[in-house]
Amino acid sequence: MDELEFRRRLFADPNDKDVIAQADTDSAKQRLVKEMQDFDATLHSALDISVPDDLAQKILAKQQADTDASSKQSAEVKQLAWYRRFKAPLATAASALLAVSLYFATSVHAPLQAGEHALQHVYYEAESLALTDEVQLQEVNEKLAMFGGKLEAMPGKVTYATFCNFKGQRSLHLVFQSDHGPVTVFIVPTDSNDAASTQQRFADERFSGSIKPGERADTILVANLDTPLEQYQTAVNDSLRWL
Structure with a gap:
């Protein structure tokens, strides 16, 4: 298979036996295969959220308890307005819904906006900001080619380049050094389920x-x-080419 077919199939399935065999005699391809396999395993682990076996029983028990309490209260009332006759089943349904909502609210993090996620990602991999060894542009483009793109240049020395999970989307995470300190770049393919097009700028007490x-x-x-982001944003986007 040719280079383009190799990268296409590797991106689709990092465990494709033909792809692995194709990389046997090429150390650069072997490195890509290993990185994609590691990332694929990390992504599957992050998305594998288990539901407790007793969740259904807890919801039913809560529903029954609310029904019993409502029935007892209703028996003590001599006369009910017509609209109050529907209170018990509505309360039961609301309680069951609340039980489910509370469970998932405490088990699964609420979705973050793209900017919030980017900041969280940078803090999580803060050690990447301290790296100083240069990553050659060729190595960066070997990874970016998995998305069908390449960079003609970067506005500073690249010191970090790896695939990452950006909100469940396989993306490229770069860091380059500028006169204002390290700059993190995420290149996120637009087939993401949560496009970043609704948010342009974001910041916290340390980063913008x-x-x-x-x-x-x-x-x-x-x-x-204090970094002039517009300047670097323009430089990166002007250098980005799609194959």
Whole structure:
């Protein structure tokens, strides 16, 4: 298979036996295969959220308790207005819904906006900001080619380049060094279920961020508060080419 077919099949299935065999004699391809397999395993682990076996029983028990309490209260009332006759079943349904909602609210994190997620991601991988060894542009483009793109240049020395899980979407995570400190770049393919097109700027007490929506991918930059993000955002997007 040719290079494009190799990358297409690797992206679709990192455990494809033909793809693995194709990489046997090429160390660069072997490295890509290993990274994609590791990322695929991480992504599946992150999305594997188990539901307790006794969830249904807890909801039914809560429903029965509310029904019994409502029945007891109703028996003590001599006369009911017509609209109050529906109170017990409505309360039961509301309680069951509340039980389910409370469970999932405490078991699954609420979805984050793209900017919030970018900040959280940067804090989670804060060690990447301290790296100083250069990652060659060729290695960056080997990874970016998995999305059908390449970078002609970067506005600073790249010191970090890896695949990442950006809100469940397989993306590219880069860090380059600028005169204002390290700048994190996320290149997120636009087939993501939660596009970043509704948010342009974001910030917290330490970092500011910028989102540039694109037809093939959104580029998200995060840097120190005094960094001229517009300048670097333009440089990255002007250098980005799609194959």
